[in-house]
Amino acid sequence: MARGDTSAVADLYDRHARAVYSLALRMLADAAEAEDVVQDVFTQAWRQAGLYDPARAPVIGWLLVIARGRTLDRLRARRSRIAVAGVGPDPATVVDTSPGPDAQVIGGEAGSQVRAALASLSPPQREALELAYYKGLSQSDIAERLKQPLGTIKTRIRTGLLKLRELLHGSLGEQTP
């Protein structure tokens, strides 16, 4: 590993730490743990920079995938600690999902496209997708929590994603992935 080239990682941090921290905070509802996730993510990104190909796509998507993976690891560890102890609230229910009054959303144009697309999902589709993405609950856990048949949950998740794909492709005519 090249020594002394800290400016690249500092630059990366300055541009994306906020998105990574915000996602971890939204998922964990715990500022100290969210900070740990940020540290994990940038450490991993720095060490695995060779796996990332900047010619193919910007780095933010990659960082967010790492961030979600690290955060889900923590959520699952938390859930199993609680399952063992048999006490305490289910952490998957304690997160406040309403945006704060001074919340800003990432990336201007991209953020507003995403928000518009998500807003057009039916509430049940969106609920299932949020439990899947932010909580990392398995399909059968989601079915249990929402008291719906497993097949219904599978369908909601897939049709929700199909709809998002249609909307995001549709609003971005010039895009060729």
Add this chain to the structure above:
Amino acid sequence: MTHDELRELSGGYALGILDEPDRRAFEAHLSTCASCAAEVRDFTSIASALALDVPQIDPPASLRERVLRAATVPASQPAAVEPFTARREFPEAQRPRRESVLTLLSAAAVVIAFALGAYAVSLQRRIAVLEGQVRAAADRAAQSQQQLVQLKAAADQSTQVRRILAAGDLRRLDLAGTKAAPAAAGRAFWSPAEGLVVAFANLPATDAGRVYQLWVIPPGGNPIDAGLLDLQPDGRALALARAGTSQRVGTVAITLEPAGGSPVPTLSNMIAAGTLAN
């Protein structure tokens, strides 16, 4: 599972939330289905849209120093990846600003789907190769086993024949072909102590589903089944009477019988016979 049922799992797979049996089934399917693999790639990018929909909150200023220090400490194990060099900078600052959401998020798809797909395919190939090797080894082992059994039987037979021919009480009798096979001939060597061996020549080829069966008929007794003949293509056969069937020999005969042999000889199908002279 049908293809539609498997495709129903693509979203859960992209989100990493399939229950274990579903995950295994879908992963096996992925390596063979290009349309589901494409859907997973799309959904992986799309799902990351949810990451952009959270309230944006600045991390505490103290975190920056802590992360930069931790991130740039050399790993105790050298990372098995290319060094992070100045040349390899993260370049989106130079990109045109009107980037689409999907392009923005597709790094996830590139990294994850590519790695998963390649891994699944390479596993699939390795499994196929190993399965082939296991099958070939098992076939060879079965073949060797069979050869061993055959060699052992041949060795036993030849030992038995040698003991008969070397016996002090050896007697000989000749068998003549019947009208059904006038050219057939046989010669039997019998030792009451060691057993009976009969060599045949000029036996007619049998129809499919028919075999030659050897009979030993004691003086004044009923025919005893002494076993089936292993007929050679040239019309020869060497028959060793089944153990325990030749303590007393009056007549030796062969008949043509249905495959597997008969409990009593079909006398109308007698092919050759001979009786011991007193």
